[in-house]
Amino acid sequence: MSGNTFGKLLQITTFGESHGASIGGILDGMPAGLIIDLEQIQNELDRRRPGSSEITTKRTEKDLVEISSGVINQTTTGTPIGFRIENTDAKSEDYDHLENSYRPSHADFTYDKKYGFRDARGGGRSSARETACRVVGGAIAKQLLKKSNNTEICAYVERVQDISVPFPPKYFDREVIESNIVRCPSPDIADRMIQRIREVRNSGDTVGGAIVVVARNVPAGWGEPVFDKLNADIAKALMSIPSVKGIEIGSGFSGTLMKGSEHNDAFDLNKKGEMYTTTNHSGGIQGGISNGDEIIVRIAFKPVATIQKAQNSINKDGSKIILEGKGRHDPCVLPRAIPIVEAMVALVLCDHLLRQRSARL
Amino acid sequence: MSGNTFGKLLQITTFGESHGASIGGILDGMPAGLIIDLEQIQNELDRRRPGSSEITTKRTEKDLVEISSGVINQTTTGTPIGFRIENTDAKSEDYDHLENSYRPSHADFTYDKKYGFRDARGGGRSSARETACRVVGGAIAKQLLKKSNNTEICAYVERVQDISVPFPPKYFDREVIESNIVRCPSPDIADRMIQRIREVRNSGDTVGGAIVVVARNVPAGWGEPVFDKLNADIAKALMSIPSVKGIEIGSGFSGTLMKGSEHNDAFDLNKKGEMYTTTNHSGGIQGGISNGDEIIVRIAFKPVATIQKAQNSINKDGSKIILEGKGRHDPCVLPRAIPIVEAMVALVLCDHLLRQRSARL
Amino acid sequence: MSGNTFGKLLQITTFGESHGASIGGILDGMPAGLIIDLEQIQNELDRRRPGSSEITTKRTEKDLVEISSGVINQTTTGTPIGFRIENTDAKSEDYDHLENSYRPSHADFTYDKKYGFRDARGGGRSSARETACRVVGGAIAKQLLKKSNNTEICAYVERVQDISVPFPPKYFDREVIESNIVRCPSPDIADRMIQRIREVRNSGDTVGGAIVVVARNVPAGWGEPVFDKLNADIAKALMSIPSVKGIEIGSGFSGTLMKGSEHNDAFDLNKKGEMYTTTNHSGGIQGGISNGDEIIVRIAFKPVATIQKAQNSINKDGSKIILEGKGRHDPCVLPRAIPIVEAMVALVLCDHLLRQRSARL
Amino acid sequence: MSGNTFGKLLQITTFGESHGASIGGILDGMPAGLIIDLEQIQNELDRRRPGSSEITTKRTEKDLVEISSGVINQTTTGTPIGFRIENTDAKSEDYDHLENSYRPSHADFTYDKKYGFRDARGGGRSSARETACRVVGGAIAKQLLKKSNNTEICAYVERVQDISVPFPPKYFDREVIESNIVRCPSPDIADRMIQRIREVRNSGDTVGGAIVVVARNVPAGWGEPVFDKLNADIAKALMSIPSVKGIEIGSGFSGTLMKGSEHNDAFDLNKKGEMYTTTNHSGGIQGGISNGDEIIVRIAFKPVATIQKAQNSINKDGSKIILEGKGRHDPCVLPRAIPIVEAMVALVLCDHLLRQRSARL
Numbered sequence A, B, C, D: 001m002s003g004n005t006f007g008k009l010l011q012i013t014t015f016g017e018s019h020g021a022s023i024g025g026i027l028d029g030m031p032a033g034l035i036i037d038l039e040q041i042q043n044e045l046d047r048r049r050p051g052s053s054e055i056t057t058k059r060t061e062k063d064l065v066e067i068s069s070g071v072i073n074q075t076t077t078g079t080p081i082g083f084r085i086e087n088t089d090a091k092s093e094d095y096d097h098l099e100n101s102y103r104p105s106h107a108d109f110t111y112d113k114k115y116g117f118r119d120a121r122g123g124g125r126s127s128a129r130e131t132a133c134r135v136v137g138g139a140i141a142k143q144l145l146k147k148s149n150n151t152e153i154c155a156y157v158e159r160v161q162d163i164s165v166p167f168p169p170k171y172f173d174r175e176v177i178e179s180n181i182v183r184c185p186s187p188d189i190a191d192r193m194i195q196r197i198r199e200v201r202n203s204g205d206t207v208g209g210a211i212v213v214v215a216r217n218v219p220a221g222w223g224e225p226v227f228d229k230l231n232a233d234i235a236k237a238l239m240s241i242p243s244v245k246g247i248e249i250g251s252g253f254s255g256t257l258m259k260g261s262e263h264n265d266a267f268d269l270n271k272k273g274e275m276y277t278t279t280n281h282s283g284g285i286q287g288g289i290s291n292g293d294e295i296i297v298r299i300a301f302k303p304v305a306t307i308q309k310a311q312n313s314i315n316k317d318g319s320k321i322i323l324e325g326k327g328r329h330d331p332c333v334l335p336r337a338i339p340i341v342e343a344m345v346a347l348v349l350c351d352h353l354l355r356q357r358s359a360r361l
Helices: A038-048 A090-097 A107-117 A120-128 A128-149 A189-202 A230-239 A336-357 B038-048 B092-098 B108-115 B123-125 B130-147 B174-178 B185-204 B231-240 B334-356 C038-048 C092-098 C107-114 C120-128 C127-147 C174-176 C185-202 C230-241 C334-356 D039-050 D094-096 D108-115 D119-125 D128-149 D174-176 D187-202 D230-239 D334-356
Strands: A011-015 A022-028 A065-067 A080-084 A152-160 A207-217 A246-250 A265-269 A275-277 A295-301 A311-315 A320-325 B011-015 B020-027 B065-067 B081-086 B152-160 B209-216 B244-249 B267-269 B275-278 B295-301 B313-317 B322-324 C009-013 C022-028 C065-067 C082-085 C152-161 C211-216 C243-250 C268-271 C275-278 C295-301 C312-317 C319-322 D011-015 D022-028 D066-067 D081-086 D151-158 D208-214 D244-249 D266-271 D275-277 D295-301 D310-317 D320-323
Touching: A011 A128, A011 D011, A011 D022, A011 D310, A022 A128, A022 D011, A022 D022, A022 D081, A038 A065, A038 A128, A038 A336, A065 C211, A080 D022, A080 D081, A107 A120, A120 A128, A128 A152, A128 A336, A152 A189, A152 A336, A207 A336, A230 A246, A230 A295, A230 A336, A230 B231, A246 B231, A265 B313, A295 A336, A320 C022, B011 B130, B011 C009, B011 C022, B020 B130, B020 C009, B020 C022, B020 C082, B038 B130, B038 B334, B081 B130, B081 C022, B081 C082, B092 B123, B108 B123, B108 B174, B108 C082, B123 B130, B130 B152, B130 B334, B152 B174, B152 B185, B152 B334, B209 B334, B231 B295, B231 B334, B267 C120, B295 B334, B295 C243, C009 C120, C009 C127, C022 C127, C038 C065, C038 C127, C038 C334, C082 C127, C092 C120, C107 C120, C120 C127, C127 C152, C127 C334, C152 C174, C152 C185, C152 C334, C211 C334, C230 C243, C230 C295, C230 C334, C230 D066, C230 D230, C243 D230, C268 D310, C312 D266, D011 D128, D022 D128, D039 D066, D039 D128, D039 D334, D094 D119, D108 D119, D119 D128, D128 D334, D151 D174, D151 D187, D151 D334, D208 D334, D230 D244, D230 D295, D230 D334, D275 D334, D295 D334
Parallel strands: none
Antiparallel strands: A011 A022, A022 A080, A065 A080, A152 A207, A207 A295, A246 A295, A246 B244, A265 A275, A311 A320, B011 B020, B020 B081, B065 B081, B152 B209, B209 B295, B244 B295, B267 B275, B313 B322, C009 C022, C022 C082, C065 C082, C152 C211, C211 C295, C243 C295, C243 D244, C268 C275, C312 C319, D011 D022, D022 D081, D066 D081, D151 D208, D208 D295, D244 D295, D266 D275, D310 D320
16 A cells, blocks of 8 residues: 555565665466466566666666566466566765755655655665566566567657657557667667767756557457546556656557547548558557557656756755766666666556456356 | 455545446545544535536536445444445436447457456446546545545646646636636636537537646655556556546656756755745655655546547457547546546545554654 | 455445435446346345345435446446445434444544544444445345356354354355345244344344355456465455454364364365365465365354443543443344355356456466 | 455555565555554554564564655655565575475465466465565554554464463463563563473474454444454454464354353443443454454464475376475464454544544434
């Protein structure tokens, strides 16, 4: 109830602080009998791993995941999957000077207001380090989705600041995305994005942008009609990722400029006589339920709050201070956020895959 | 688990179809001892009520709420508050021709795929009529928020298609908003919006736009750090409202164009020596927890799917059909969505008000 | 979260006070496509209805259930089933003298301690009147169980004070049970039980006893291994019924006198070569999961706390008082508790029927 | 949703199989600011630890708990407390012959029916080894209860087979209980119990009995009125412990022999003019809510299913087999179950302590 559990039928619960001994979690509700590719889980973690390219933080974590239960002979048993990842490169001394200071646009002040005090080492629980556990859960969820319905999820960096790939969003193969360190499907635009991130990093600053995530082969019928609409659960899942400030599903804000007659996705028949919709402004979800089209979501990531510049702030006692930029951080989180975004969408879809099993007699 | 319950400590569960005998719900978890203003609940329903102005649907429902339990001598008892609203102006015959047809961008097709069949009368459970129950729950939640922390929530129509009030969003008194039928805080711009809605309606079409909702006097400390971030719960709450396609909290998508040094909300002291932030790009929430600033959210509403024009579509058997526009509907849902948006934000805030009571020893 | 919702996949939420306008509830999670026999729901309510025989309370309620949603053409739609029952024979004036008094072994004192005050009319929410809503939910659950697996649930009065039917418990057809007003499967023993209840009633006193409930045709595999064991959920379900003080599953307390070699249910093969267990000390559940045998539970009901005798007590101000027995009540709740017990078991089984759908790939 | 999470506001989620690398869990919802005595957690584990006396299993586990998060400077931070315990003495080869056999009254058959196959090593998830995680959670919960309300919980072995301490149950100091290896408050009766367990063990058999648990200094007002009655939640908590077959709260089954006038707990004033009840047949809970009296619960534990005797059974293919007794096990689980029982009661009480914080304005 303190909000460290996500999902209803497939539930992930996580623990861990940035500079504690380890982080980890429990994935409960995976059906028995799924053959798990453990390497694929590690691959997903490696995509999120810090220190993997010049444009990420210099903190180096191997992020080796250890699975303690729920899998035997590489097959899920139906019992909870416990896992953990050790923290190996914590440098808590970098944060000693921050214990009584409030970094602007961080969670320092709000944690103090909530709990009365906080674990200041590396941001404690508010650090994005917790998202590694989401990636583990999502990696397993992806394997169930793939097996059950050949459902695939792919996210990419659509925009860094004002540098973007052309509209409309579409599903790409991961190979294209992974061909460059910024995880943009266009190599040329990727180069410009990387260049921008370098410039910003060198000036001690940070930058944000937009990620697009597309899920294909989601069968029609997933999602609950009223509060637990598929889009609502996706919105929560993604908005819970650190730094996210906006979510669009399908046409999003741009769709509000259209008229109903333009925005409606007309049904038609293809040459084989199969039904399809001529457009996909709905983003694959209608009335909260998937319609079989690609689910398309765009996510806004604000620029990272940790910068290498001096900033005005205050401390716990209410005195003005100058905060010097220290510590290791990403100049742009978007490339590393890609597997996190995919993981959260996978967890939501898997939860609704299971929920759909109870929809009919 | 079928998604008709919302909230964790304060929980609303609703039932009801557009053309059934009644709709209603149960609000569970309201603390005992709150003096309830029943008239205020009805006032909120009246704001959402169909048929209240020329730019809404012509369906006329009195939407009189009857409270059956949980309140004695106008005081909450701590036990569940059961309530219901009769459906009095259902014209199910308007929908007879739709039983086997799929209206574009409606939930007809997806309900059929989910459940195997559907209640086609007036859209059944997929009708926005269910939102009246959210308004009842939200109206009670607002009273607890007001009593506990003087917290106030105000939403307004910021934009209809491309006609908008100037940036940045701010808190308005309800009186200003209610002075015109489109619920826009600027009377001049309201006139233009109303004119646009009239034109669109007369052409048999519909239009969308954006709503802004602001909550003030939310104390610092509400929200849970990881999955149940206050922004995540708000995003889900709002994305679960019919027709919503996008959510921005604080700077939203526009914030992604800034650098970190520009986006960070610097702390400073005011003349009285009290801490404040010089900007509010965070939208009142940092690390998933309220910081005491105004919570600011922008919501995209797509144009209504029901139009008075012929549309290509298909029927259940997979044959092409021409759908004629029939039935009663809104040319623009935004004015009536205002109390729904406020209600959902109130329910989330109230839930976290109660959750915060367990944060500390 | 205030505990008015039961179940995880099939969830019932109820509202209502003894002397409010109505009581009711929402059953959420019923799969679509179940043909509902509405008369059967009313029949179950009639079994619980007050005033139906000389050995029950004299309060007369017709307990007509009105279903408002979730069912069309007598078929479930998959959306929530809202229902309500009017209170028609409340005599709140009988309780005026109790507003500041604490009736011994009632919830008067504890409600005051919990909420600061209480709705004293007829016991408010603490009245067993709320159980009518459980019966409605259970009656629908029974129909799903019957349809899916031919699962049947039958409870009977095994003992009134010290008058009991012989061991071991077994499944009876309802016809046998319903042939007498005390709902005991042995007509002779029923007569003695009824005689005892009359005597006790005439002396202004009350009496308790034991109910046995048996579920047959529960397929092997229902129940979750650790916390949500099928027996654990059944124990909670039954212990939540007013007046219940004890639960035994299978061999219960008497099994603790055996040795392991005596208590173990040996597997064997019948003449057809089908596996069975030679005994059923496990009561149909092993490791929290049903094994296909009859599920057998015994439930202790204490004597009703409302008696027609003067009792020493205190009032809200802490002064000693003499409480006169007033109001209408049952001399023995067991006969009317039969459908409540069955309903709670049905709700648990149905929940696990649905949960089992996610156990395997 | 697979039932590995317990509690609503204070939630424990556990993972782990008997012969996996480790077991562990996450305790979420502990308020920030509680100073934790880590040694006390280990002490509780040591009470449950196998191999600690001649009457327990010979499996030797140190059961050293490692806490990974949620505690800094021995103080809870409000974030989830992750913990784990390594499995060090697993002898999986003892179970090789059981992979295709069904041990009578074990979960072998039911797991296969539920999941299609099972992890047979040491009983996998169905092993009582998982209860070590409950003890960790309960040990922390006890510390919050002690700090908040001086609430104390004490369980003891009341009966082994037919050897029992005299009625009525009462609260003992732990020192008395811990003075003998069977954890019985009477040293003389303890000796007889130990002698019985020895005899039974030597004959290759096992034995059960009853445990009583008493909680004192539980303030009036905890518990929710309808489904989540304090007694209902306790019943579920205890019935979820392996081998439990019965639960009595307060007068239990024996109370059903009394009349209402005998069973009612009359209110009176003591010499100081403070209210009390002259009896405690209610067991400290009325209407599902604590009344301030001692909460008294009796629990039936069946004899352990694993015996050292040959038994008739069948295998997965449906052939008759003779099962030889192998492996290490307890001749009587009751002594080791004491800390588990206390832990489960502590978790329930702590959950309701927090829930009660939302009961009033």
